[in-house]
Amino acid sequence: MTNLELTSSALKPVVWTIAGSDSGGGAGIQADLATIDDLGCHGCSAITCLTAQNSVSVTLVEPVSEEMLLAQLDVLLADLAPMAIKIGLLANQEQVNLLGKWLNTSLREFQKANAVDVNVILDPVMVASCGAHFASDKRSENQLDFLPFKGLITLITPNTAELSVLSGCRLKDLSDCHQAAKALSKRFECNVLAKGGDKGAAWQAETAKDIFVCIQAPGSAVIYQQRSFLLSSPRVESTNNHGSGCTLSSAIASVMAWGFVLHDAVVVAKAYVTEGIKQSGRPGKGPGPLARTGWPAKLGGFAHISSLDGCASLPDDLNFKPLDERLGVYPVVSDVSMLQLLLAAGAKTIQLRVKEADDSDLETKIIKAIQLGRDYQAQVFINDYWQLAVKHQAFGVHLGQEDLYEADLSHIAHSGLALGVSSHSYFELLLASQLNPSYIALGHIFPTTTKAMPSLPQGLNKLKHYVDLLKGHYPLVAIGGIEFNRLTAVKKTNVDDIAVVRAVTEADDPACAYETLVAAWEGLEHE
Ligand SMILES: Cc1ncc(COP(=O)(O)OP(=O)(O)O)c(N)n1
Ligand SMILES: Cc1nc(C(=O)O)sc1CCOP(=O)(O)O
Numbered sequence: 001m002t003n004l005e006l007t008s009s010a011l012k013p014v015v016w017t018i019a020g021s022d023s024g025g026g027a028g029i030q031a032d033l034a035t036i037d038d039l040g041c042h043g044c045s046a047i048t049c050l051t052a053q054n055s056v057s058v059t060l061v062e063p064v065s066e067e068m069l070l071a072q073l074d075v076l077l078a079d080l081a082p083m084a085i086k087i088g089l090l091a092n093q094e095q096v097n098l099l100g101k102w103l104n105t106s107l108r109e110f111q112k113a114n115a116v117d118v119n120v121i122l123d124p125v126m127v128a129s130c131g132a133h134f135a136s137d138k139r140s141e142n143q144l145d146f147l148p149f150k151g152l153i154t155l156i157t158p159n160t161a162e163l164s165v166l167s168g169c170r171l172k173d174l175s176d177c178h179q180a181a182k183a184l185s186k187r188f189e190c191n192v193l194a195k196g197g198d199k200g201a202a203w204q205a206e207t208a209k210d211i212f213v214c215i216q217a218p219g220s221a222v223i224y225q226q227r228s229f230l231l232s233s234p235r236v237e238s239t240n241n242h243g244s245g246c247t248l249s250s251a252i253a254s255v256m257a258w259g260f261v262l263h264d265a266v267v268v269a270k271a272y273v274t275e276g277i278k279q280s281g282r283p284g285k286g287p288g289p290l291a292r293t294g295w296p297a298k299l300g301g302f303a304h305i306s307s308l309d310g311c312a313s314l315p316d317d318l319n320f321k322p323l324d325e326r327l328g329v330y331p332v333v334s335d336v337s338m339l340q341l342l343l344a345a346g347a348k349t350i351q352l353r354v355k356e357a358d359d360s361d362l363e364t365k366i367i368k369a370i371q372l373g374r375d376y377q378a379q380v381f382i383n384d385y386w387q388l389a390v391k392h393q394a395f396g397v398h399l400g401q402e403d404l405y406e407a408d409l410s411h412i413a414h415s416g417l418a419l420g421v422s423s424h425s426y427f428e429l430l431l432a433s434q435l436n437p438s439y440i441a442l443g444h445i446f447p448t449t450t451k452a453m454p455s456l457p458q459g460l461n462k463l464k465h466y467v468d469l470l471k472g473h474y475p476l477v478a479i480g481g482i483e484f485n486r487l488t489a490v491k492k493t494n495v496d497d498i499a500v501v502r503a504v505t506e507a508d509d510p511a512c513a514y515e516t517l518v519a520a521w522e523g524l525e526h527e
């Protein structure tokens, strides 16, 4: 079964945690299972060690035998195979070696035989965010050699102290942390999330900043790979951070188990931790555990994303013209005669999307489309060609994520045009929302033949999550494979409106198809 089929089925994806037990209930296996369950997955555990700890101290760490660790891994793989795995506290080097070998043999064979990708998130626990040290391995302060995991993990999530130990560098500032995270990424051949939540000296105190170094993330847009990002959230003033690293890594595993790409898992998990700290309690005398607050759906709880590698960041201080009216059923068409026909049929928002590489009549077509928009008092958006749209004062421009970095967004805003932005993930919709656009398009929801898409269809489950997050903040339009018999299901997600290409342009009678879609869409109730 592929990730996608699982996501859309009623089954809960299985997530494993391979970690230590925290008798105090705030971190380790206990935090992981609570997180995995809270994010709608089924949690399984392979326990590496027992720790005798409460909220103020760790008094004993006792590893399980290698035989016991292996038995747990094998018995789970035989029946409750994982969609994602989180690895936390490992008690000694023998456990690291055993697990590295198991990932390289048993898990690899399982993935090959079943044609699935199991994402493995390594939280290299040495120093807890609340200050506790784990030193069951008397050879050192638990300075384990994690190299047996090289090439076998998706993401490693060190806090500042762990990053310093793993990189062997003193980290004085953000730039040091970024260099160390990049070096770690190279050494382990994996993505890195370097956490700044523990308020290391290298980080600003008023914001909780993490560095995300992405070397490869299947399904994410190419422009967001081989890049580094800074994820900044207002710091929650609380000392209740017991288990925050465990919670973050198991949340990342859980979100990936639902079929979200790595970029999405990182931003959703960070928002989950932020809200968990906000609502935390203090059952003991020391730092309390995070609250379990469900799938994050407050836009203000998500991090601000900026570029950390010299690539341009998008501006976040612009204002684009708001829509005059709802998008409704929004046709996207490639020729002016179709545009005119649909305006005559009552379309109040429409897009001219010309994709021929060199169309000598392009400017004439754009002028005509804009004029027709004025004649019919409709919102005409021009796709891609923002200079011509500005020159001839279109109602608005529609840009994809790649287009955003080539356009002069400030010029578009100051010229008084509206801006619509495409998105294909949480990460992209957060970047879109930072721009304050006039609307955000969420795609592609179903398979489409209109355009070769680099990402997988999002499906209704993801669309619902995106809508829960953005509804009321921006007008939202779903696009991709939307046709008459899918309207009821799409409306149930609460998305404001829909954009269509083939459902209208390939119909025998496009005007009639448009009118039928409008009647059906407007006749359905939102949930
Ligand atoms: C309403 C709407 N949504 C998405 C798109 C796609 O824009 P983009 O990602 O830039 O791709 P192209 O259309 O340029 O191929 C759109 N045009 N309209
Ligand atoms: C142009 C376009 N952009 C998409 C996106 O997801 O950004 S999907 C898409 C094509 C939608 O065509 P149809 O309605 O024929 O499936």
Ligand SMILES: [Mg+2]
Pocket (backbone or CB within 6 Å): 383, 384, 398, 399, 400, 403
């Ligand atoms: Mg485009």
